[in-house]
Amino acid sequence: MDKKFIFLAILLLETSFKVANTEPTEDKRALLDFINNIYHSRPLNWDEKLSACSNWTGVTCNHDNSRIIALRLPAIGFRGPISSNTLSRLSAIQILSLRSNGISGPFPSDFSKLGNLTSIYLQSNNFSGLLPLDFSVWKNLSVLNLSNNAFNGSIPSSISNLTQLTSLSLGNNSLSGEIPDLNIPSLQLLDLTNNNLTGPVPLSLRRFPSSDFSGNDLSPENSAPPLPPILPPSAQPSKKSSKLGESAILGIIVGCCVLGFVLLDIQTCKSIGQEAAK
Numbered sequence: 225m226d227k228k229f230i231f232l233a234i235l236l237l238e239t240s241f242k243v244a245n246t247e248p249t250e251d252k253r254a255l256l257d258f259i260n261n262i263y264h265s266r267p268l269n270w271d272e273k274l275s276a277c278s279n280w281t282g283v284t285c286n287h288d289n290s291r292i293i294a295l296r297l298p299a300i301g302f303r304g305p306i307s308s309n310t311l312s313r314l315s316a317i318q319i320l321s322l323r324s325n326g327i328s329g330p331f332p333s334d335f336s337k338l339g340n341l342t343s344i345y346l347q348s349n350n351f352s353g354l355l356p357l358d359f360s361v362w363k364n365l366s367v368l369n370l371s372n373n374a375f376n377g378s379i380p381s382s383i384s385n386l387t388q389l390t391s392l393s394l395g396n397n398s399l400s401g402e403i404p405d406l407n408i409p410s411l412q413l414l415d416l417t418n419n420n421l422t423g424p425v426p427l428s429l430r431r432f433p434s435s436d437f438s439g440n441d442l443s444p445e446n447s448a449p450p451l452p453p454i455l456p457p458s459a460q461p462s463k464k465s466s467k468l469g470e471s472a473i474l475g476i477i478v479g480c481c482v483l484g485f486v487l488l489d490i491q492t493c494k495s496i497g498q499e500a501a502k
């Protein structure tokens with residue numbers, strides 16, 4: 225009797241320990257809270273009784289199944305906003321793809337808690353409003369795709385803090401204002417097409433083809449070939465030298481006139497002065 229009870233207790237303890245150890249229980253709860261609070265036209269096989277790591281569509285866990293590190297749910301037919309305090313609890317997530325849905329509302333501000341994100345794919349949704357002001361919270365961000373939404377306002381300059389960024393896609397939104405100086409050497413892909421951006425293309429981004437900027441209201445400088453960054457200081461001496469040229473010509477005329485009074489008549493002096501001015 226006693227032996228049997230102890231054996232059963234050990235078995236129970238062992239299985240419950242195993243389940244707790246092989247399932248990211250908190251992350252799973254966060255996903256259920258997310259899915260239960262957003263309309264989706266395609267069903268998802270997210271059965272609470274099954275393993276999120278091995279059986280749930282779109283979910284990827286880390287090596288020991290203790291955390292969810294990627295969520296890919298493209299074209300599930302989501303409609304409406306993402307409820308706060310749901311996906312933002314997936315604190316270990318690195319890849320988030322919710323592309324090609326009908327998600328609306330602002331960029332979820334609580335995503336700022338997801339500091340391990342390396343890739344954000346939210347393109348082709350119905351997001352609107354301003355972009356997050358402080359991008360420096362995603363230190364490891366490499367791919368940011370927010371194209372085909374209704375984001376407005378300006379492009380935050382804090383994007384320039386993303387030293388790992390390789391791809392930035394903001395095309396087909398309603399972004400306005402000037403393009404900030406995004407001096408990011410790692411950046412390889414840029415798409416700012418079809419917005420309402422104005423002003424010049426900053427020097428740091430002139431290495432990208434002009435097609436990356438089409439469909440905006442940018443000043444014509446952007447069609448000029450890349451200019452060396454030393455241009456503004458070097459423009460001053462050239463202005464100075466043209467001023468020097470002017471005073472030199474004036475000197476020739478004055479000197480000639482003084483000489484002219486002595487040697488030549490005024491008419492000859494004038495014509496020499498005109499020749500010098502040419």
Ligand SMILES: *[C@@H]1O[C@H](CO)[C@@H](O)[C@H](O)[C@H]1NC(C)=O
Nearest residue numbers: 269271274275277278279280
């Ligand atoms: C859950 O995943 C495991 C491992 O891949 C598999 O053996 C099992 O058949 C799956 N169960 C269901 C109901 O899909």
Ligand SMILES: *[C@@H]1O[C@H](CO)[C@@H](O)[C@H](O)[C@H]1NC(C)=O
Nearest residue numbers: 291315316317337338339340
């Ligand atoms: C990144 O993920 C690790 C677990 O893999 C976690 O401990 C850490 O808190 C996460 N960092 C942030 C900023 O959320």
Ligand SMILES: *[C@@H]1O[C@H](CO)[C@@H](O)[C@H](O)[C@H]1NC(C)=O
Nearest residue numbers: 303325326327328349350352
């Ligand atoms: C996007 O949102 C607007 C209103 O903000 C709505 O009229 C439109 O139908 C939505 N489009 C999609 C694809 O959900």
Ligand SMILES: *[C@@H]1O[C@H](CO)[C@@H](O)[C@H](O)[C@H]1NC(C)=O
Nearest residue numbers: 338339340341361362363364
């Ligand atoms: C970023 O990446 C580095 C190196 O891969 C890693 O050590 C770090 O935990 C990641 N997360 C954050 C929030 O920096």
Ligand SMILES: *[C@@H]1O[C@H](CO)[C@@H](O)[C@H](O)[C@H]1NC(C)=O
Nearest residue numbers: 347348369371372391393413
């Ligand atoms: C970003 O999304 C657009 C669709 O709007 C797609 O054409 C493009 O290839 C994507 N870029 C990256 C780097 O994922």
Ligand SMILES: *[C@@H]1O[C@H](CO)[C@@H](O)[C@H](O)[C@H]1NC(C)=O
Nearest residue numbers: 352353354375376377378400
């Ligand atoms: C952005 O759009 C919202 C409506 O979605 C509007 O209230 C707001 O004034 C716009 N902001 C800018 C800077 O255009």
Ligand SMILES: *[C@@H]1O[C@H](CO)[C@@H](O)[C@H](O)[C@H]1NC(C)=O
Nearest residue numbers: 358359360381382383384385
């Ligand atoms: C970059 O991040 C630092 C802090 O990490 C912040 O002080 C600075 O303002 C940020 N730069 C921009 C352009 O936002």
Ligand SMILES: *[C@@H]1O[C@H](CO)[C@@H](O)[C@H](O)[C@H]1NC(C)=O
Nearest residue numbers: 371372393395396415417418
């Ligand atoms: C913007 O929309 C047009 C027309 O729908 C499409 O051809 C183009 O690929 C879109 N651009 C991006 C960056 O998704």
Ligand SMILES: *[C@@H]1O[C@H](CO)[C@@H](O)[C@H](O)[C@H]1NC(C)=O
Nearest residue numbers: 396397398399400418419420
């Ligand atoms: C750009 O701004 C003008 C008004 O300033 C507006 O009529 C137009 O719809 C805007 N275009 C986009 C793509 O937001």
